[in-house]
Structure formats: structure tokens, C-alpha cells
Amino acid sequence: MTRKIPFTTRKVRDPSLAKGTTKVKRHGVMGIRKLTYEVTVRDGVEISKKLVHEETAKAPVSLIIAVGAKQASNCDPNYSGACVPIASDVDCAGGSGNGPAYVQGPVRVIGSDIYDLDRDGDGIGCDT
Known part of the structure; x- marks a missing residue:
């Protein structure tokens, strides 16, 4: 089973942009986490489920927003x-x-x- 890992948002000052403006420097991308479960089934019905292994298959990529810092x-x-x-x-x-x-x-x-x-x-x- 896989689950999405949300990306974070980082804001960075950019002295080349006018104060009060913003610009996306890098788009965020969701990551992927692989989950492995041990499932117990009795008579075709799941009766228990236990997480046995978890790994990050793809790390999330942060959204970076440049915030203008240049004085008018x-x-x-x-x-x-x-x-x-x-x-x-x-x-x-x-x-x-x-x-x-x-x-x-x-x-x-x-x-x-x-x-x-x-x-x-x-x-x-x-x-x-």
C-alpha cells in the first residue's frame, strides 16, 4: 500500500523582487511512502492488520516561494x-x-x- 507524503512550503527573501511581490521558485511535489502490512484473514474476512514495514519511496519536494525584499x-x-x-x-x-x-x-x-x-x-x- 502507498500513502502520499505532503510537501512543505518554504518562503525565502529575494532582493531582486520588489517588496510586496511573490514568485514561485520551485513547485512542490508530493512524496510517496510504501507501507507493508501483515494481514490476518479468517474465513475470507480480515480480522487484523499490523504495520510491519514503512519506507519512503519518493521524498517530497518543498514548494519554494520567493518573497520580494527590494525597496522601491x-x-x-x-x-x-x-x-x-x-x-x-x-x-x-x-x-x-x-x-x-x-x-x-x-x-x-x-x-x-x-x-x-x-x-x-x-x-x-x-x-x-
């Missing part, structure tokens, strides 16, 4: 080299802008220059 970035992904905050407006620190947020340059424009930090169009903002 407060830096605009259009820039690199310094953290350009995400705000309604960002100006270069020490310049004539009125904020409300500022960045100490230089910063490289790697996407859209949404805050117009690269006034001369050379790909580098807050460099003057």
Missing part, C-alpha cells in the same frame, strides 16, 4: 550618476530653480529629461 526606489529612472528624486519638479542644487526638489549634479540623462536638467543637450544635467 525614490530615484527617477531617467537619470544616473546621482539620485534625482521623483517630484513635481526637480532643479539643480545651487541654480536658480525653485524646486520643490533638488539634485546635486552632474547627472547623466539616460531616458527622457523630464525635469529639463540638461539645458545644453549634451546628455549631462546640472554640470554647470
Whole structure:
């Protein structure tokens, strides 16, 4: 006779996933246990049953769930080299802008220059 062995679930932190998200890293698989019984039958009717041997034929495989641990970035992904905050407006620190947020340059424009930090169009903002 065989019986199923339930799998366990393990959760592991994953710094490559955003905080609050989960992802199945490995699916769980039930194991199988083989049971051997000594059965006593009298007149074709089972009158006793005794477990005499038990072995694991197939070990269960744990379900592994990755739990996101990466903090959300407060830096605009259009820039690199310094953290350009995400705000309604960002100006270069020490310049004539009125904020409300500022960045100490230089910063490289790697996407859209949404805050117009690269006034001369050379790909580098807050460099003057």
C-alpha cells in the first residue's frame, strides 16, 4: 500500500523582487511512502492488520516561494550618476530653480529629461 507524503512550503527573501511581490521558485511535489502490512484473514474476512514495514519511496519536494525584499526606489529612472528624486519638479542644487526638489549634479540623462536638467543637450544635467 502507498500513502502520499505532503510537501512543505518554504518562503525565502529575494532582493531582486520588489517588496510586496511573490514568485514561485520551485513547485512542490508530493512524496510517496510504501507501507507493508501483515494481514490476518479468517474465513475470507480480515480480522487484523499490523504495520510491519514503512519506507519512503519518493521524498517530497518543498514548494519554494520567493518573497520580494527590494525597496522601491525614490530615484527617477531617467537619470544616473546621482539620485534625482521623483517630484513635481526637480532643479539643480545651487541654480536658480525653485524646486520643490533638488539634485546635486552632474547627472547623466539616460531616458527622457523630464525635469529639463540638461539645458545644453549634451546628455549631462546640472554640470554647470
